[in-house]
Amino acid sequence: MLQTTEFALLRRVAVEQAERRAPSLVAGVVRGQDLLWTGARGAVDGATPTVDTQYRIGSITKTFIAVLVMRLRDEGRLDLNDALDKHVGGTSFGHLTVAQLLSHTGGLTSESPGAWWERAPGDDWAALKDSMSGEQALHRAGERFHYSNVGYGALGQLIAELRGADWQSALGEEVLAPLGMTRTDPHPVAPHAQGWAVHPYADVLLPEPAPHAGAMAPAGQLWSTITDLARWLRFLAGDTGDVLHPDTVAEMRAPAAVEDGDAWTSGYGLGLQTFRDSGRRLTGHGGSMPGFLASVVVDPATTTGSVVLTNSTAGVGVSTLGVDLLKLVDDYEPALPAEWLPQESVDPGLLALTGEWFWGPTPFVLRLLPDGWLDLRPTAGGGRASRFRPTGAGTWVGLDGYYAGETLRLHHHADGAPSHLDLATFVFTRTPYDPAAPIPGGLDLGTWPIH
CATH class of the missing domain: 3.40.710.10 (DD-peptidase/beta-lactamase superfamily)
Incomplete structure (x- = not known):
């Protein structure tokens, strides 16, 4: 030093x-x-x-x-x-x-x-x-x-x-x-x-x-x-x-x-x-x-x-x-941050999951981390943010924050395309209150022209 x-x-x-x-x-x-x-x-x-x-x-x-x-x-x-x-x-x-x-x-x-x-x-x-x-x-x-x-x-x-x-x-x-x-x-x-x-x-x-x-x-x-x-x-x-x-x-x-x-x-x-x-x-x-x-x-x-x-x-x-x-x-002598390095290879299916998801009307961002880990957090401000470690095909477990210990599950449509995320009964969809997803309580489509 x-x-x-x-x-x-x-x-x-x-x-x-x-x-x-x-x-x-x-x-x-x-x-x-x-x-x-x-x-x-x-x-x-x-x-x-x-x-x-x-x-x-x-x-x-x-x-x-x-x-x-x-x-x-x-x-x-x-x-x-x-x-x-x-x-x-x-x-x-x-x-x-x-x-x-x-x-x-x-x-x-x-x-x-x-x-x-x-x-x-x-x-x-x-x-x-x-x-x-x-x-x-x-x-x-x-x-x-x-x-x-x-x-x-x-x-x-x-x-x-x-x-x-x-x-x-x-x-x-x-x-x-x-x-x-x-x-x-x-x-x-x-x-x-x-x-x-x-x-x-x-x-x-x-x-x-x-x-x-x-x-x-x-x-x-x-x-x-x-x-x-x-x-x-x-x-x-x-x-x-x-x-x-x-x-x-x-x-x-x-x-x-x-x-x-x-x-x-x-x-x-x-x-x-x-x-x-x-x-x-x-x-x-x-x-x-x-x-x-x-x-x-x-x-x-x-x-x-x-x-x-x-x-x-x-x-x-x-x-x-x-x-x-x-x-x-x-x-x-503050520690230097570790150098950023791109991942050499990623699962295309996981890469396709990244980006914006909605819990009801609230936007979240899902990021792909090394080793197939995921990071889910609100787009703006504080809130329920957690990292998730993979535990099996289409499942991850929360490591910190509100969802620590909870299981994140990926669901698919009949054609195999991603449908929604289920996190401790909370449903995350690609659009706000996607009518194609199992939204608890149902949706009154006459008051919210989603499509």
């Missing part, structure tokens, strides 16, 4: 580390396939930390758990509307759905009963399950967003039940190895940072423990590096390899709940946090464990993202810093 951009990034990191008294802080910026920039301040074992230095990443672990659950969904092993009881029995909250646990909308308490789980050796699943009672259901299921670490402990057990192996083994085999993430582990592997608590009124440090969290480990156990998390940012932006279909990751990014009400700057999807900032739609996750803070955030539209890792219990604004780094790169 330009020297001015790199200096602006390094200065932002240096100010954060100095003013917030971080023992060490390391950051990286990605775009597309590239780790564009890294910077570090402070020291780990007397040396500047590198892109290979492990830090504990706390709740970023939840994003990996969510991917394992979504893989099970895509394989048909579970449905997101399944009650937990269908797969993991004996809990006091077995009525909650998998989707509610993923999106923190089940109403469960945030922390497990007993000792502060982040600083204490964790119990096994049986002990955690027995410690939970109906009193830990704080809100009606689906009523509101309420962050729950316990819910992710249950999801870790769900993965173990359906895979027949612990979630760490499933993660290594199904996600980390295919993505080449060789430095993401449930326990620290040198070189790694020691976690510290910084005294609030003196420049001295207290070491923090890092025990295994047991059944709560799916909520925040993992350690990782700038290099590995740069690959994870690419994954969250859509470069998913063979681990998940990009559409599934897009589904995970969509907000299932809003955290801050009418302001809607922060929400939560299926295991991913989502943010709105200055017209950008960002996704990622923050993490904190005693001695550590972490942040990953990416703009899927530009694939620009950032990773921030530090070994301080509190006080370092890693989430704000991460967004600032991303914005600096996009402001100083």
Whole structure:
């Protein structure tokens, strides 16, 4: 990148580390396939930390758990509307759905009963399950967003039940190895940072423990590096390899709940946090464990993202810093749009469908996208616009907007010519209220001389 951009990034990191008294802080910026920039301040074992230095990443672990659950969904092993009881029995909250646990909308308490789980050796699943009672259901299921670490402990057990192996083994085999993430582990592997608590009124440090969290480990156990998390940012932006279909990751990014009400700057999807900032739609996750803070955030539209890792219990604004780094790169060196290229070949039948269609008297435009996808939207102004992915001969499924999940069907006349489109019972025709199409309610042709 330009020297001015790199200096602006390094200065932002240096100010954060100095003013917030971080023992060490390391950051990286990605775009597309590239780790564009890294910077570090402070020291780990007397040396500047590198892109290979492990830090504990706390709740970023939840994003990996969510991917394992979504893989099970895509394989048909579970449905997101399944009650937990269908797969993991004996809990006091077995009525909650998998989707509610993923999106923190089940109403469960945030922390497990007993000792502060982040600083204490964790119990096994049986002990955690027995410690939970109906009193830990704080809100009606689906009523509101309420962050729950316990819910992710249950999801870790769900993965173990359906895979027949612990979630760490499933993660290594199904996600980390295919993505080449060789430095993401449930326990620290040198070189790694020691976690510290910084005294609030003196420049001295207290070491923090890092025990295994047991059944709560799916909520925040993992350690990782700038290099590995740069690959994870690419994954969250859509470069998913063979681990998940990009559409599934897009589904995970969509907000299932809003955290801050009418302001809607922060929400939560299926295991991913989502943010709105200055017209950008960002996704990622923050993490904190005693001695550590972490942040990953990416703009899927530009694939620009950032990773921030530090070994301080509190006080370092890693989430704000991460967004600032991303914005600096996009402001100083905005991403160029991908080159437009003509399609090499198209289906003549699909090409013939493009152009103007009418829903009643309202004109829409149908455009042909690559791979036989369609885009249908009003000719002017806002309205019900969606993209559609082909699902069979003459059928497409909506991917976004009002028609997400709905089926678009093409109907033909007896001679084989296109007749009309049927979209969730709405009939689209080539002319307004075409009398040759099955318009519900019929047409009074005496009052509208269509032909």
